[in-house]
Amino acid sequence: MARTLNVGMIGYGFMGRAHSNAYHQVAHFFPGEIRPVLKAVCARDEQKVKQFAETWGYESIETDWRRLVARPDIDLVDICTPNNLHKEIAVEAARHGKMILCEKPLAMNSAEGKEMVEAVEKAGVPNMVWYNYRRVPAVTLAKQLIEEGRLGKIFHYRAVFLQDWTISAELPQGGTALWRLDVAAAGSGVTGDLLAHCIDTAIWLNGPITRVTAMTETFIKERKHVLTGKVEKVGIDDACAFLARFANGSLAVFESTRYARGHKALYTFEINGEKASIAWDLHDLHRLSYFDHRDESRVRGWRSIHVTDSDMPYMKHWWVPGLQIGYEHTFIHQVADFLEAIAKGQVAHPTFRDALETQKVCDAVLKSAQTGQWVDVESVDG
Numbered sequence: 119m120a121r122t123l124n125v126g127m128i129g130y131g132f133m134g135r136a137h138s139n140a141y142h143q144v145a146h147f148f149p150g151e152i153r154p155v156l157k158a159v160c161a162r163d164e165q166k167v168k169q170f171a172e173t174w175g176y177e178s179i180e181t182d183w184r185r186l187v188a189r190p191d192i193d194l195v196d197i198c199t200p201n202n203l204h205k206e207i208a209v210e211a212a213r214h215g216k217m218i219l220c221e222k223p224l225a226m227n228s229a230e231g232k233e234m235v236e237a238v239e240k241a242g243v244p245n246m247v248w249y250n251y252r253r254v255p256a257v258t259l260a261k262q263l264i265e266e267g268r269l270g271k272i273f274h275y276r277a278v279f280l281q282d283w284t285i286s287a288e289l290p291q292g293g294t295a296l297w298r299l300d301v302a303a304a305g306s307g308v309t310g311d312l313l314a315h316c317i318d319t320a321i322w323l324n325g326p327i328t329r330v331t332a333m334t335e336t337f338i339k340e341r342k343h344v345l346t347g348k349v350e351k352v353g354i355d356d357a358c359a360f361l362a363r364f365a366n367g368s369l370a371v372f373e374s375t376r377y378a379r380g381h382k383a384l385y386t387f388e389i390n391g392e393k394a395s396i397a398w399d400l401h402d403l404h405r406l407s408y409f410d411h412r413d414e415s416r417v418r419g420w421r422s423i424h425v426t427d428s429d430m431p432y433m434k435h436w437w438v439p440g441l442q443i444g445y446e447h448t449f450i451h452q453v454a455d456f457l458e459a460i461a462k463g464q465v466a467h468p469t470f471r472d473a474l475e476t477q478k479v480c481d482a483v484l485k486s487a488q489t490g491q492w493v494d495v496e497s498v499d500g
């Protein structure tokens with residue numbers, strides 16, 4: 119009989135649904151020693167949070183996160199709020215000895231992130247950040263191929279994350295739906311929201327990033343604020359492009375924007391090594407492109423690996439070969455890995471400390487965009 123783990127989730131937006139679905143599904147497909155129980159969900163609007171609790175099967179609700187993190191029947195606090203609340207909630211939850219899962223990015227900046235790392239490490243509580251794209255089976259396969267040395271020395275890393283949903287100047291900023299456009303709630307724009315994903319994957323696959331030089335732009339300078347009703351300055355970066363150097367000597371180009379007309383969530387990366395290259399595309403997430411120079415020249419070419427067979431990462435838990443899975447499964451994989459790690463007394467990644475590295479790169483990128491100089495990631499506080 120599996121042990122239970124009582125989850126208290128704070129926030130119930132898009133990520134609240136993705137996480138709730140993961141807690142629901144995990145025991146069906148990854149039965150293990152620990153089974154999550156949806157104990158409580160918390161948000162300020164009582165009516166809406168009741169509705170959410172009913173839809174997703176939470177046993178109870180709270181409207182004040184401080185009450186939730188203090189409840190003795192909660193084992194794990196899941197933070198799905200806007201970024202400006204991550205630190206306060208995490209520090210308080212750690213003080214109460216709770217395990218913590220936190221939405222990405224870890225914090226508003228690396229100074230806050232550092233406080234969060236100190237809090238969870240001092241409390242000795244398991245912690246993890248929802249950089250979910252690591253757990254797309256094709257991306258995990260890329261990690262395996264790199265670790266097996268198949269690519270040889272890495273020369274280049276290239277990643278983009280392109281969207282187009284903020285092009286209209288009529289779109290307001292702030293409030294529940296549009297907090298990602300409000301710098302006071304988000305901390306930054308595409309750098310913390312989208313490039314953070316690219317950076318997390320890049321560090322995981324290719325090691326530490328040491329230096330960056332960046333440019334950012336805010337195309338729409340003022341937008342009406344949903345909460346004040348006034349037209350206010352836009353403080354986020356709408357677009358960001360940066361060059362980077364990795365500790366292993368490879369060079370990188372990263373780009374992200376919410377102004378790439380025609381692209382909704384085009385996250386792609388390509389890695390070029392001495393012996394082989396790999397490429398991945400979120401719009402075709404179950405495939406990994408692979409080119410191996412060691413193949414006989416007459417049949418050499420880019421292969422498109424359909425990552426569905428049972429020997430592929432995570433796939434033996436799903437359907438039969440040839441049948442693919444999607445976006446929501448990455449969250450299920452993340453919960454499954456977390457539960458397995460705590461059952462075995464191990465650490466699931468990315469931890470808060472891992473995510474602090476990504477946060478430092480984001481800070482270095484924003485600093486470089488401001489100063490026009492190369493910035494050493496090491497020099498960032500945090």
Ligand code: SOE
Nearest residue numbers: 132222281298311312315383
């Ligand atoms: C923004 O539109 C967003 O939802 C991000 O916040 C997510 O982290 C990303 O996975 C998809 O795009």
